[in-house]
Amino acid sequence: MATAQELPLRTATPARWAAQVLAAPLPLLSDHAFLEKKAATNALDLLNRWPDPDPPTHWVRKLAAIARDEVEHLGVVARLLAERDGALGRLHRNPYAAALRKLVRLGEGPRDTLDRLLVSALIEGRSCERFAVLAAASPDSDLARIYKGLHGSELGHFLTFRELAEHVPLSQREIATRWNALLDAEAEIIATQPPGPRVLSGVA
Numbered sequence: 001m002a003t004a005q006e007l008p009l010r011t012a013t014p015a016r017w018a019a020q021v022l023a024a025p026l027p028l029l030s031d032h033a034f035l036e037k038k039a040a041t042n043a044l045d046l047l048n049r050w051p052d053p054d055p056p057t058h059w060v061r062k063l064a065a066i067a068r069d070e071v072e073h074l075g076v077v078a079r080l081l082a083e084r085d086g087a088l089g090r091l092h093r094n095p096y097a098a099a100l101r102k103l104v105r106l107g108e109g110p111r112d113t114l115d116r117l118l119v120s121a122l123i124e125g126r127s128c129e130r131f132a133v134l135a136a137a138s139p140d141s142d143l144a145r146i147y148k149g150l151h152g153s154e155l156g157h158f159l160t161f162r163e164l165a166e167h168v169p170l171s172q173r174e175i176a177t178r179w180n181a182l183l184d185a186e187a188e189i190i191a192t193q194p195p196g197p198r199v200l201s202g203v204a
């Protein structure tokens with residue numbers, strides 16, 4: 001499992017959150033499937049936003065790999081849902097991600113790109129942390145194994161988004177200051193989420 005240094009989130013999810021969300025496994029899987037879909041489209045959206053004058057080879061390869069992983073995760077979660085006679089809902093809301101995305105400084109050139117990458121890293125990082133908590137608490141060994149695997153994959157994505165953020169043409173100091181501010185904001189946002197069977201929900 002990830003170390004605190006690899007995953008520098010300001011707050012840890014308590015084990016009781018997992019017990020709460022695992023009580024409704026099908027809505028939880030449906031929410032999860034949408035998160036994977038959104039993660040895939042987000043990686044594809046970022047694909048052509050490489051910061052000038054960085055040559056795009058590394059950028060495109062990394063984001064294409066994330067998109068491929070997320071589509072694979074979507075397939076795994078869709079299979080879990082189908083095996084349990086669950087179905088994907090048509091509509092999905094993710095107030096946690098919406099609140100984080102509001103912090104993106106739209107239209108501000110490299111700052112816009114930096115914020116998109118750091119917000120992506122935060123969503124990956126929190127999802128990664130949540131999968132570890134779910135893996136530890138899941139009474140279903142098949143699910144626990146899959147959550148553990150996803151934990152590792154999302155950790156890799158977290159690290160990739162952090163690494164890509166270092167390519168944005170802004171000073172190291174500015175990037176670090178923004179990262180710290182967004183980590184603080186994330187802690188507040190996750191703490192104020194409503195509870196419910198979602199990967200990125202609050203604690204009842």
Ligand SMILES: [Fe+2]
Nearest residue numbers: 036039070073
């Ligand atoms: Fe994923």
Ligand SMILES: [Fe+2]
Nearest residue numbers: 039124154157
């Ligand atoms: Fe991911």
